[in-house]
Amino acid sequence: MTSLTNGFAALLAVAAGILSFYFFGIYSRWFSSTQKWVPSFCRMETQSCTSIVDSAYGRFLWGIPNAFWGIFAELGLAGIIVGSLFGFWSSWIPAFFALIFVAIGLWLIFGLIRLRVACPVCLTVHALNLIILILLIIG
Numbered sequence: 001m002t003s004l005t006n007g008f009a010a011l012l013a014v015a016a017g018i019l020s021f022y023f024f025g026i027y028s029r030w031f032s033s034t035q036k037w038v039p040s041f042c043r044m045e046t047q048s049c050t051s052i053v054d055s056a057y058g059r060f061l062w063g064i065p066n067a068f069w070g071i072f073a074e075l076g077l078a079g080i081i082v083g084s085l086f087g088f089w090s091s092w093i094p095a096f097f098a099l100i101f102v103a104i105g106l107w108l109i110f111g112l113i114r115l116r117v118a119c120p121v122c123l124t125v126h127a128l129n130l131i132i133l134i135l136l137i138i139g
Contacts, residue, residue: 002091002139003085004139005135005136005138005139006081006084006085006091006094006135006136006139007081007085008135009081009094009098009131009132009135009136009139010078010081010082010085011078012128012131012132012135013074013075013077013078013081013128013132014074014075014078015128016070016074016124016125016128016129016132017070017071017072017073017074017075017078019121019124019125019128020067020068020070020071020073020074020125021067021071022121023050023067023070023121023122024065024067024068024070024071026050027050027053027065027067051115051117052111052112052115052117052119052122053065053066053067055111055115056111057107057108057110057111057112057114057115058111066108070125073101074125076097077094077097077098077101077132080093080094080097081094081132081136091136091139094136095133095136095137098129098132098133098136099133101129101132101133102126102129102130102133105125105126105129105130108122108126109122109123109126
């Protein structure tokens with residue numbers, strides 16, 4: 001059961017990474033916000049969602065948007081989960097990183113509330129991180 005739940009957690013982390021790429025791509029104007037490969041409940045309104053990037057909550061390191069870092073963080077988490085499945089390190093390491101992601105997500109959700117922006121992509125990624133943490137703990 002651990003392999004199955006951890007494998008599913010890794011897939012969710014990849015999905016979160018793809019959503020982060022989508023958000024960053026919209027912000028960077030690489031493509032439109034109505035991409036067909038994005039589920040309709042995750043499609044973002046370009047102006048309201050990307051407005052959070054220019055707030056105090058939208059950039060983390062070196063002034064680069066959080067979504068950029070999210071791409072690598074989520075895909076890295078997927079890799080860490082897969083690595084634990086193959087015994088490269090202890091199974092608590094992916095859970096530790098997932099816990100950090102959830103903690104950061106709580107701060108970012110606080111920012112969404114303060115800014116009065118309901119970004120579906122942001123909320124979906126934060127929900128996926130919580131589900132990943134739960135799967136890693138119960139797995």
